[in-house]
Amino acid sequence: MTAKPILFNCFRSSSSWRVRIALALKGIEYEYRTVSTLKGEQLQDKYLAKAPLGRIPGLEIDGMFLTESLPIIEYLEETRDGPALIPKDPKGKFRVRQLSEIINSSIQPLQNSRILLYVGAEKKMEWGHKFVSEGLEALEKILGETAGKYSVGDNITMADLCLVPQVYSAGRFEVDMTAFPIISRINAALSEHKAFIVADYKNCPDCPEDLKK
Secondary structure (H helix, E strand, C coil), X not given: CCCCCEEXXXXXXXXXXXXXXXXXXXXXXXEEEECCCCCCHHHCHHHHCCCCCCCCCEEEECCXXXXXXXXXXXXXXXXXXXXXXXXXXXXXXXXXXXXXXXXXXXHXXXXXXXXXXXXCCCCHHHHHHHHHHHHHXXXXXXXXXXXXXXXXXXXXXXXHHHHHHHHHHXXXXXXXXXXXXXXXXXXXXXXXXXXXXXXXXXXXXXXXXXXXX
């Protein structure tokens, strides 16, 4: 019997959130293993032995320990049944990867807790607001060309898995989302989908009660 996958993650980690959505969409049952970034557990030797960079999420599956959210999602796409998260046609595939990487490489890293710690408490809100806003401006323009009901056409893709956690993070940095009507519309539609509700940070066992309100 194949062992149940184990997801090492934290409730508010954007990258972890993406993988939780993918697992939910694919209908994959898994064990939720908390790695508290607030306590620095991702930097403890036990976790570093599995993930040398000390980053989450990590997914233990098929006898491997996978890291980096987008490659994890692509692995699930290639090895598991369920709705397709990446189109088969080259143009559609490019668009999904393009949008995903804008968030994954050009927005999210600049609001990462390690970066904010280096920037300092006095500047982190200003820093986060600036770079998240600039990234969303670019994202909004491209979505104007690609969006249907969701980010690329009318089917949920990997780009949507990246979008929802990023919109939440934008709220943390007090970004005015009325400036991004396409992003806001897509986020609202996705937020009503069962898989996105199940994977939401508020439904994670390690989410503090005061953040669930």
